[in-house]
Amino acid sequence: MAKPKIHTMEELAEAIGVSRPTLSRYFQDPTKVSKSSVARIVDGLERVEYTPNFFATRMNRKTTGLIGVIIPYLNDLFFTLLLEAIETAALRAGYTVITQCSHADPAIEKRAAETFLSMNVDGAIVAPLGDNSDMDVYARLNARLPFVLMDSRPKALRDVDFIGSDHRQSTGAITEYLCRVGPPPVFLAMPRVNFNALEREAAYIEKMHELGHEPQIVGARLYHEHDHFEAHGLAVLDDMFARGQLIESSILCANDRVAIGALRAASQHGLEPGAQRKGGLRIAGHDDYPLCPFTTPSLTTVAQNVTAIGQTAVDRLLEKLRAENISENQVIRLMDGILKIRESA
Structure with missing residues (x-):
């Protein structure tokens, strides 16, 4: 048998047999209502179909939760x-x-x-x-x-x-790692859409100088108006690989989404980052985006503690x-x- 539908607090109070203020206090904090009233309300709610209005039950609270x-x-x-x-x-x-x-x-x-x-x-x-x-x-x-x-x-x-x-720490760590296992990395930047990319770029420059290397930054401008992240990484490296540039370089990308686009560009040009069967190309990112372990090849990166x-x-x-x-x-x-x-x- 279908339960009767109740649409308002007033209807519910009448159906259960308690006052409207008592019902309101119950939905705000059951401890403020007598045990007998709580029992009556709980029993009454079992017999009807009613969903309290989330905002209405919070209107008179000091906190909305x-x-x-x-x-x-x-x-x-x-x-x-x-x-x-x-x-x-x-x-x-x-x-x-x-x-x-x-x-x-x-x-x-x-x-x-x-x-x-x-x-x-x-x-x-x-x-x-x-x-x-x-x-x-x-x-x-x-x-x-x-x-x-x-x-x-x-x-x-x-x-x-x-x-x-701490982008200074994280970007410095992966820059140092890339310098240790291969040629000093080039930084594949991204359009100036957020501060994290700028902080990572600055941290890369600082670490490269500290290690005695000359920083090299590419991709700081948009190739196409709406090419952000993956599309930007693909566009920049597709252009550079086509001209024979960076094909044996270490490339540190501003974030993993840019790096995923970079991996796509490498694949389109028959390059195998990390495998070294076609030279010393390495590609790394930043963030540890959830797809990084599943790209081909899997992406080296530095994880943020989300x-x-x-x-x-x-x-x-x-x-x-x-x-x-x-x-x-x-x-x-x-x-x-x-x-x-x-x-x-």
Whole structure:
């Protein structure tokens, strides 16, 4: 027999036989309701079909139990893993994550931040686009609620708490490794779409000078307007390999997605990175993108500690929500990268 459908709290209160305020308190916190009322409500909910309105049950709370998260891309598995780490940590702490994607568009990113303000989320964790972001909306976000940056740090937001990777350490480690096993690497850059690429480029230059080598950077400009990441790596090296350039070089890519495009270019030109049967070509990346072990050849890279970044970002946000460590002006926590040596280098 089908259960009767209940659409409103008023209808539900009447059907169960409790007052509307009692029912509201039950959905907010059952410990604030008498045991007899809890038993009556639980029994009543068994007899009807009713789903509480998530936002309505939180309207009168001091906390919504919501954490807003903004990421720049939905089609990037790095951010998928980062979001998974954040959601896992937030759920353990009793919070619900609301995710917005900026789709690499500053206007959409601004609207996402404004949405969080209008929803009165308890706090926000943001992976920003960069200097193209609307800094005014982030200033309002930072003034209104606890706010933590992760993954990338715009210059205008240097006073905001930040959790991310130590690109100086990680890029230095893989640059040093490539210098040890082959010729000093060329750095395959990417268009200036985020700060991480610029930090890694600077770290590469610093390490090359430290080791007594001359840095060489290629691919800093777009070959085609919409060629980012894989398409950019493919376009740059397809052009250079066709002209006989870099075919016996070590190539350090700004990230793994660029490196995947670089591997594709090598394959199209009959080159075998790491195998050395066609010369000394080596290709390496950065991030340990989940597909890296499954490329052909498998991609040597340096892994970001995604789980630690997500957990630490949530931990810091919870400290701010609880007003812990408020004497600290700012917290910056950088995670070391770990070399993942595979077939490509």
